[in-house]
Amino acid sequence: MDHENSSDLVIVGASGFGKEVAWLSRRLGLNVKGFLDDGIEPGSIVFNYPVLGRILDWPEYSFCKFVIAIASPRVRKIVVEKMSQVRSPDFATLVDPAAILEDDSLDIGPGTIVCAGTICTADIVIGSHCIVNKACSIGHDVKIGEFVTISPKVMLGGSVLIEHGVEIGAMTAVQQGVKVSQGAMIGMGSVIRKNLPANTLVVGNPPKTLRKLKEF
Numbered sequence: 001m002d003h004e005n006s007s008d009l010v011i012v013g014a015s016g017f018g019k020e021v022a023w024l025s026r027r028l029g030l031n032v033k034g035f036l037d038d039g040i041e042p043g044s045i046v047f048n049y050p051v052l053g054r055i056l057d058w059p060e061y062s063f064c065k066f067v068i069a070i071a072s073p074r075v076r077k078i079v080v081e082k083m084s085q086v087r088s089p090d091f092a093t094l095v096d097p098a099a100i101l102e103d104d105s106l107d108i109g110p111g112t113i114v115c116a117g118t119i120c121t122a123d124i125v126i127g128s129h130c131i132v133n134k135a136c137s138i139g140h141d142v143k144i145g146e147f148v149t150i151s152p153k154v155m156l157g158g159s160v161l162i163e164h165g166v167e168i169g170a171m172t173a174v175q176q177g178v179k180v181s182q183g184a185m186i187g188m189g190s191v192i193r194k195n196l197p198a199n200t201l202v203v204g205n206p207p208k209t210l211r212k213l214k215e216f
């Protein structure tokens with residue numbers, strides 16, 4: 001195809017975070033072809049880029065790389081599974097040039113987005129299809145599973161373990177060595193000093209349980 005280019009990118013999800021990922025992609029010099037979104041009329045313009053079609057139209061753009069810009073871990077997982085039913089898309093890993101990290105002390109999976117101002121130090125693993133939003137501090141030996149969302153200004157102390165599908169609200173601090181189990185969600189501004197159970201929504205300092213969540 002004559003319009004093929006190895007830096008071509010399609011962003012799945014044209015909401016607010018989709019715009020931020022377009023902004024990040026531009027900073028990386030990528031050629032953003034546009035968005036796929038099931039809830040926005042194809043042909044609409046979002047942040048100067050076209051909505052190209054529905055999510056399942058992705059094979060028309062299989063010469064591109066893809067990234068899912070949808071904050072909810074559960075929805076992001078469903079979208080990846082839906083896209084992969086056709087065949088496996090080529091997912092990009094996007095790291096903002098203003099994130100501070102070294103490739104040889106970090107293992108990041110495909111589909112993962114690391115935003116500006118985030119600092120990752122030594123021996124860190126971040127799984128596939130994660131979002132580590134702006135200005136987070138990720139300490140040594142932190143392990144993050146797949147489909148995890150970390151909101152702006154989160155602090156993860158050394159050796160914290162974040163299992164698959166966890167969502168952490170902005171400005172939250174997690175004490176060193178703590179484990180946050182699969183599918184848990186933490187509200188904005190919380191302080192987490194003890195291990196958290198799976199699929200539970202907690203908020204505050206000390207954290208209180210708001211409700212059980214659907215299994216991740």
Ligand SMILES: CC(C)(COP(=O)(O)OP(=O)(O)OC[C@H]1O[C@@H](n2cnc3c(N)ncnc32)[C@H](O)[C@@H]1OP(=O)(O)O)[C@@H](O)C(=O)NCCC(=O)NCCS
Pocket residue numbers: 133151152168169170186187188189190202203204210
């Ligand atoms: C935790 C959260 C998901 C709860 O949302 P919700 O289910 O709509 O909950 P409600 O707003 O109905 O609040 C329920 C109770 O929890 C309390 N609460 C909600 N969020 C809280 C927070 N972050 N810290 C402390 N208490 C909180 C409310 O005051 C309320 O208490 P009450 O029952 O005593 O009145 C939401 O408040 C939150 O923090 N979302 C994350 C936001 C964020 O970080 N976004 C990232 C943007 S990039």
